[in-house]
Amino acid sequence: MTTAILVSILMTLVAASTPILLAALGELVAEKAGVLNLGVEGMMLCGAVAGFAVAFSSGSTTLGLAAALLAGVAAAMIFAVLALSLNANQVATGLALTIFGIGASSLIGAGFVGRTVPRLGPVFPAALSEHPWLRVIFGHDILVYLSLALVIGVGWFLRRTRAGLILRAVGENDASAHAIGYPVIAIRYAAVAFGGALAGLGGAYFSLALTPMWADRLTAGRGWIALALVVFSAWKPGRLLIGAYLFGAVMTLELQAKAAGVNWLAPEVLAMTPYLATIAVLTMMSIGRRTGRLDAPACLGKPFSAT
Amino acid sequence: MTSIITRRRLTFGAAAASTLPLVGRGAQAQAPLGVGFIYVGPIGDHGWSWTHDQGRLALEKEFGSKIKTSFLENVAEGPDAARAIRQLAQAGNQLIFTTSFGFMNPTIQVAKQFPKVKFEHATGYQRAENVATYNARFYEGRAVIGTIAGHMSKSGQAGYVASFPIPEVVMGINAFHLAARKVNPNFKTKVVWASTWYDPAKEADAAKALIDQGADMITQHTDSAAPLQAAEQRGVFAFGQASDMKAFAPKAHLSAIVDDWSGYYIKRVKEVMDGSWKSGDVWGGIKDGFVKLAPFNDAVTPAARAAAEEVQKGIVAGTLHPFTGELKDQKGEVRVKAGEKASDEILSKMDWYVDGVQA
Numbered sequence: 001m002t003t004a005i006l007v008s009i010l011m012t013l014v015a016a017s018t019p020i021l022l023a024a025l026g027e028l029v030a031e032k033a034g035v036l037n038l039g040v041e042g043m044m045l046c047g048a049v050a051g052f053a054v055a056f057s058s059g060s061t062t063l064g065l066a067a068a069l070l071a072g073v074a075a076a077m078i079f080a081v082l083a084l085s086l087n088a089n090q091v092a093t094g095l096a097l098t099i100f101g102i103g104a105s106s107l108i109g110a111g112f113v114g115r116t117v118p119r120l121g122p123v124f125p126a127a128l129s130e131h132p133w134l135r136v137i138f139g140h141d142i143l144v145y146l147s148l149a150l151v152i153g154v155g156w157f158l159r160r161t162r163a164g165l166i167l168r169a170v171g172e173n174d175a176s177a178h179a180i181g182y183p184v185i186a187i188r189y190a191a192v193a194f195g196g197a198l199a200g201l202g203g204a205y206f207s208l209a210l211t212p213m214w215a216d217r218l219t220a221g222r223g224w225i226a227l228a229l230v231v232f233s234a235w236k237p238g239r240l241l242i243g244a245y246l247f248g249a250v251m252t253l254e255l256q257a258k259a260a261g262v263n264w265l266a267p268e269v270l271a272m273t274p275y276l277a278t279i280a281v282l283t284m285m286s287i288g289r290r291t292g293r294l295d296a297p298a299c300l301g302k303p304f305s306a307t
Numbered sequence: 308m309t310s311i312i313t314r315r316r317l318t319f320g321a322a323a324a325s326t327l328p329l330v331g332r333g334a335q336a337q338a339p340l341g342v343g344f345i346y347v348g349p350i351g352d353h354g355w356s357w358t359h360d361q362g363r364l365a366l367e368k369e370f371g372s373k374i375k376t377s378f379l380e381n382v383a384e385g386p387d388a389a390r391a392i393r394q395l396a397q398a399g400n401q402l403i404f405t406t407s408f409g410f411m412n413p414t415i416q417v418a419k420q421f422p423k424v425k426f427e428h429a430t431g432y433q434r435a436e437n438v439a440t441y442n443a444r445f446y447e448g449r450a451v452i453g454t455i456a457g458h459m460s461k462s463g464q465a466g467y468v469a470s471f472p473i474p475e476v477v478m479g480i481n482a483f484h485l486a487a488r489k490v491n492p493n494f495k496t497k498v499v500w501a502s503t504w505y506d507p508a509k510e511a512d513a514a515k516a517l518i519d520q521g522a523d524m525i526t527q528h529t530d531s532a533a534p535l536q537a538a539e540q541r542g543v544f545a546f547g548q549a550s551d552m553k554a555f556a557p558k559a560h561l562s563a564i565v566d567d568w569s570g571y572y573i574k575r576v577k578e579v580m581d582g583s584w585k586s587g588d589v590w591g592g593i594k595d596g597f598v599k600l601a602p603f604n605d606a607v608t609p610a611a612r613a614a615a616e617e618v619q620k621g622i623v624a625g626t627l628h629p630f631t632g633e634l635k636d637q638k639g640e641v642r643v644k645a646g647e648k649a650s651d652e653i654l655s656k657m658d659w660y661v662d663g664v665q666a
Contacts, residue, residue, distance in 0.1 A: 004519075005519045005520075008515065008519045009516075009519065012512055012515050012516070016508065016512060019508075034422075034429075079490065106349060106351055109351060110351060113351045113353050113357075114353050114534070114554060115554065116554060116555050119536075119540065180510045206507070206508060208509075210508045210511060210533075211507040211508060211511050211531070211532075211533040211536055213507070213531075213532060213535065213536065214351075214553060215349075215351060215352055215353055215507060215531055215532075216348075216349035216350075216351035216352055217349060217505070218507055219506065219508075220505065220506040220507065220509070221504075221506075222508070251509070252512060255501075255509070255512050255513045255515075255516040256498055256516045256519065256520075257500075257515035258499040258500060258516070259466065259497055259499050259513070259517045259519065259520040259522075260520055261497065263665075263666070279525070
């Protein structure tokens, strides 16, 4: 295998992993605060369509990214009002948000089908970003570096800061956190908003960076993979990073193997390897622990009302 | 007039049924003819389902207030489809187009319950008194773009982003490869199965993998324009699928196989109106206007252009059949004898690759 192919595979791998990593990291923070938002796919689609629409209309990819972030937050706020303020069932509300996101993005995007925008470009100057092998490190766009920085940032926030401790306390024992005087609902709103923002950016990664166009259901189910990754990571940002890149690697290598003529495996078998890997890892984790709860935040998915 | 019914409304609201307009039995003679469509994907896919919807829009343009069309999109293949088809039949549609292979059994099943309603099933092989089938000979278009690829590929390798190994797709791969090999005897066609009809990011990654492995011509049998964008980004050439996709890849897009169902749809609606509709099987190609080629890019060399036009003319005149023997499969077994043309029967059951295809 030549260096050129290896470099190219790595570039594809990073690009494939980034949107999943962004969305999963946002969901991880929301879940750490005790909120299970299954609407990741819907929020991603809202971000994808808003980012594309604004980038197409304004000609600015930066504005597009900002719009995607806001659209993700807006979609998350629908969930927050229903599930946090009105105490609707979180699972049902999250699923409804996904269905809503699919429909709303399709409606908004109807006028943009068949259009395209300039691809989100690399951050570093061409000397580095187009270098034959240095581009593995310097050839990416802003969201790739942002996602990596956020993994460190979120890890530091959750483990090393007072605010992070409070957020975790809200997720582990909402009644106690409330008794000490922390605003449980407000903190959860913030966590859900953060999740929405990252899901929006993750969605925009499809419509602005990976495949700069709008087509219905552009994210094709990556939001569900992001949700699975949060469990896979046992709610730890570092492990989430590994999981996202592992997943990206399996997806990329599957296609590379086929292109290289590896045909002793049926294509269907290759296509299901990422999912098999997820199931296998989840099983190993639960066998290893036998606690039955995989370190999930204790109040995950439970409604809270201050009484 | 259009009434849009989404599958979601069907799923979540039984109430949807009562809101559907009933134009069936009680309708007056002047009532518009109801024409229903079932799509497997979203009409916003800019691919397969989109082209069928373009056909529906052409009907509205042609007949105006004399017809009333409605459609259901994102209908899953399988048992759920029967419910969707029945819904359209109950709503008073007299002609219903079910536009994906997997709707075959549900269409036959519902057709039995509504003997007066006429059904048209795309790409299937089961017919009934009130169920006709229709399909397009896309492989004719693939032979034309294969000719261009054979002329223009420098590496002598094409990358094929494919969905599932069903006869329709296998036929397209073989037609493309045979045409390219006629130009360049050492031509190689590498296939990557994306195992999906629609996943833009994955389709793009598949195209990138093929380009990494040396392909400088990308063609596809999946629904999104993503492989073209990948080709544009990497500076190789590509061909569009189902519709003209030049907007996505102005430099890379050499041509595209364009599906055009409007002619057939208009003809069949007219026949229902004047009572001459009959069940049957239509498999139309370039000659019948079912399959068209998007305008060639300026980058297409004069030699490639001339050869492609030659192939196209030969197909229309009937002097050239893309599957003319001798054709051997990968094990070296002769599948079509020298000088013979593959019958429609052989084509519609094709499950073998001609040698030189890496699938």
